[in-house]
Amino acid sequence: MKAVAIFNNKGGVGKTTLLCNLAAYLSKNHGKKILVIDADPQCNATQSMFSDDEIDDLYDNSKTFTIYSVVHPLSLGKGYSEVVHPMHRDNFGCDVIIGDPRLSLKEDLLARDWSSAVSGEIRGLRTTFVFSELLARCQQYDFVLFDMGPSLGSINRACLLSCDYFVSPMSIDIFSLRAIENIRISIENWRKNLGIGVKNVEDENDFPGNAKREMSIKFAGYVTQQYTAKTTGKGEKRAVKAYERIMKKIPKVIQDNFVSHLQPKDNIIDYALGSIPNLHSLIPMSQFARKPIFELKAKDGVVGAHFAKVQESKRLFGQIAENLLNNVEVLG
Ligand SMILES: Nc1ncnc2c1ncn2[C@@H]1O[C@H](COP(=O)(O)OP(=O)(O)O)[C@@H](O)[C@H]1O
Ligand SMILES: [Mg+2]
Numbered sequence: 001m002k003a004v005a006i007f008n009n010k011g012g013v014g015k016t017t018l019l020c021n022l023a024a025y026l027s028k029n030h031g032k033k034i035l036v037i038d039a040d041p042q043c044n045a046t047q048s049m050f051s052d053d054e055i056d057d058l059y060d061n062s063k064t065f066t067i068y069s070v071v072h073p074l075s076l077g078k079g080y081s082e083v084v085h086p087m088h089r090d091n092f093g094c095d096v097i098i099g100d101p102r103l104s105l106k107e108d109l110l111a112r113d114w115s116s117a118v119s120g121e122i123r124g125l126r127t128t129f130v131f132s133e134l135l136a137r138c139q140q141y142d143f144v145l146f147d148m149g150p151s152l153g154s155i156n157r158a159c160l161l162s163c164d165y166f167v168s169p170m171s172i173d174i175f176s177l178r179a180i181e182n183i184r185i186s187i188e189n190w191r192k193n194l195g196i197g198v199k200n201v202e203d204e205n206d207f208p209g210n211a212k213r214e215m216s217i218k219f220a221g222y223v224t225q226q227y228t229a230k231t232t233g234k235g236e237k238r239a240v241k242a243y244e245r246i247m248k249k250i251p252k253v254i255q256d257n258f259v260s261h262l263q264p265k266d267n268i269i270d271y272a273l274g275s276i277p278n279l280h281s282l283i284p285m286s287q288f289a290r291k292p293i294f295e296l297k298a299k300d301g302v303v304g305a306h307f308a309k310v311q312e313s314k315r316l317f318g319q320i321a322e323n324l325l326n327n328v329e330v331l332g
Contacts, residue, residue, distance in 0.1 A: 001138060001140075001143070002144070002165065003131075003135050004146070004163060004328075005160055005167070006018060006167050006169065007156065007160065007166045007167070008168045008169055010171070014223070014226060014276065015148070016044040018169045020092060021294065022320060023094045024092040024093055024094065028093045030325065033141045033143075034143050035086055035096070035097065035143075036094055036095070036144075037096075037097045037147070039067055039131075039155065039156075040149040041100070041104035041149060041155075042099070042101075042149055043100070045099065046098045046099040047287075049091070051290060065086075067103050069085075070134050074109070074127050074130055080126075080130065080133045084137045104155075107153055110130075113128055114157065114158075117194070118194075118196055118197040118200070119197065119200055120197050122201070122208065125208050128211070129161065131158055131161075132161075132211060132212060134162075135210075152182060152183070161215055162212070163217050164217065165218050165220040166217055167273065167324065168221075169223045170225065170250075171226055174246065177250070177253050180253050180254065183257070183258075191215040194213075194214065218262065218331050219258040219263060220324060220327045220328055221270075254271055267331060269327050273323040273327070274319045276313075276320075282302075282306060293313045294310060294314035
């Protein structure tokens with residue numbers, strides 16, 4: 001099992017859209033067993049995969065298993081929740097641990113217990129690695145994909161500490177370049193502080209079984225999103241002029257931050273997993289139908305030129321999925 005965070009310290013760059021479609025593509029076209037964990041308190045991945053009626057029923061029932069059920073027992077001093085109850089989504093071919101707005105109430109707990117983890121306290125390490133403990137119960141999957149909000153706060157730190165890889169969707173603007181730098185600075189900091197915490201642990205025998213001794217997350221690639229593509233005279237797709245400068249800078253910013261600072265060794269890898277154009281009305285169609293974009297049909301509202309766009313999206317998500325599988329293989 002490999003755990004992959006779909007993460008960027010910038011909102012609205014297509015993280016959730018990529019995650020839902022990638023989950024479906026890896027399951028349906030590569031036969032992978034996929035679990036989606038909606039760790040964003042905004043719950044957009046959950047909303048993309050469950051109908052409004054289903055959501056009403058699920059959140060009306062206090063027994064429904066959500067991401068909150070994973071973290072909450074720790075605040076009560078009850079230890080980890082032993083059972084995991086994901087739900088299955090036929091349309092996306094994957095299982096899901098649904099999101100929960102109450103997860104944001106745990107930001108403080110995770111922040112406090114991170115300080116305690118850095119001091120070498122076992123309780124702090126146990127809370128900090130709550131998602132590693134969860135993942136230990138999810139070994140039957142090939143991939144676990146985490147959807148996350150855009151912050152560099154304690155919930156996302158806990159997710160990134162537990163994941164094996166992260167993939168960053170990004171828009172082509174200066175803020176995305178800054179976000180790359182922020183992520184690198186934060187991960188370096190967390191790595192250092194975890195190292196201090198591990199050294200401070202008094203009795204090795206107490207070290208929580210599924211906590212990590214180092215932050216081992218690797219960068220598996222990036223996906224550029226939603227630039228306005230124009231066709232040149234030769235029929236090639238090109239980003240419009242306003243974006244070209246930024247587009248050119250991305251590989252170097254990725255190299256200088258993620259590759260040279262975070263990667264374990266210099267593997268020859270193409271980190272550009274793919275580039276997704278503006279898919280216009282296919283996006284709300286897929287949200288409404290609760291289906292992957294690449295499986296939209298006439299009954300979902302697809303007409304005329306949209307069919308070619310659906311096919312194009314299938315090719316694009318296919319390319320991203322294959323590049324990701326390849327990078328994960330090379331990175332080990
Ligand atoms: N390829 C695309 N073309 C057009 N709109 C998109 C595309 N991908 C995402 N969107 C829209 O952009 C917004 C942000 O996407 P989302 O996946 O929710 O980003 P994030 O999870 O990073 O906040 C959403 O309203 C979504 O519907
Ligand atoms: Mg999102």
